[in-house]
Amino acid sequence: MVSFSIPTVDLSPFFNEGVDQDGKKKAMEIIAKACSDYAFFQVVNHGVPLSLMTRALELSKTFFELPIEEKLQSSPCSGGPRPLPAGYNRPEHSAEKNEYLVIIPPGSSFNVYSTNPPDFREIQFIAHFTKTGLLVESILNECLGLPPNFLKEYNDDRSGDAMAALCYSPATDTENNGISDHEDANCFTFVFQDETGGLEVLKDGDWIPVTPTEDAIVVNINDVIQVLSNNKFKSATHKVVKPTGRNRHSYAFFYTLAGYKWVEPLPQFTKEIGEPPKYRGFVYKEY
Numbered sequence: 001m002v003s004f005s006i007p008t009v010d011l012s013p014f015f016n017e018g019v020d021q022d023g024k025k026k027a028m029e030i031i032a033k034a035c036s037d038y039a040f041f042q043v044v045n046h047g048v049p050l051s052l053m054t055r056a057l058e059l060s061k062t063f064f065e066l067p068i069e070e071k072l073q074s075s076p077c078s079g080g081p082r083p084l085p086a087g088y089n090r091p092e093h094s095a096e097k098n099e100y101l102v103i104i105p106p107g108s109s110f111n112v113y114s115t116n117p118p119d120f121r122e123i124q125f126i127a128h129f130t131k132t133g134l135l136v137e138s139i140l141n142e143c144l145g146l147p148p149n150f151l152k153e154y155n156d157d158r159s160g161d162a163m164a165a166l167c168y169s170p171a172t173d174t175e176n177n178g179i180s181d182h183e184d185a186n187c188f189t190f191v192f193q194d195e196t197g198g199l200e201v202l203k204d205g206d207w208i209p210v211t212p213t214e215d216a217i218v219v220n221i222n223d224v225i226q227v228l229s230n231n232k233f234k235s236a237t238h239k240v241v242k243p244t245g246r247n248r249h250s251y252a253f254f255y256t257l258a259g260y261k262w263v264e265p266l267p268q269f270t271k272e273i274g275e276p277p278k279y280r281g282f283v284y285k286e287y
């Protein structure tokens, strides 16, 4: 039995500019250590109201319990953005067959809101998670020792971000795989899960379960940051184990990079310190 839990970082010092320098420093030390090792941590006092997170989970439970004909009315429109088209998806091709509902930034003509429950359209998921995303990005920027606002200016197009409500069916006698081990491609992902748990991160060869905490958001650092930092920060390997006897609900907010952006190890982690690049450059949408 592994008795490790991912670190919890209090982000409140970052909301009171200049007041708690010590709190900021401590938070950054914990984040930098976690990112250079297994790339998972969770944040509290992150700016997203708990009432919104709770409501979001209630809404997704109501939605996924609807009859399939009704869910299919929120199917993606053709020509929508990939790999996550907005709307309801029930992938027949994947082994896991989890259902999910994707919401992309408001204003996109490809957004497909479910009309039942009606609040889905009203709840300001993307606005809240984007704000916290900008904060986490600025903290990562500082932890990596990059020039002020470097990541914000480089990653200045938020149109590719997406929020997915996920529903995992119960484990069967022979299968409890919710999502196989993987790394996410984007910059970083925020996850919050209901009380069933099931999210796990790989650390030093052991799978560490992430205990659900009502008001915490899990942050996992992903491939784009790993490449930009030339492996200084890692991309987290994670998976989901299905629960027994009930569905599992979670949300993932993918803070990503626009498809046309160029990604390669930055000079701060290569030329300037005499290290060879560990990755070749690429256009993000070709990744």
Ligand SMILES: O=C(O)CCC(=O)C(=O)O
Pocket: 166, 179, 184, 191, 193, 199, 238, 239, 240, 250, 251, 252
């Ligand atoms: O549902 C979760 O807890 C995690 C989802 C995930 O890893 C993903 O969608 O990439």
Ligand SMILES: [Fe+2]
Pocket: 182, 183, 184, 189, 238
């Ligand atoms: Fe993931």
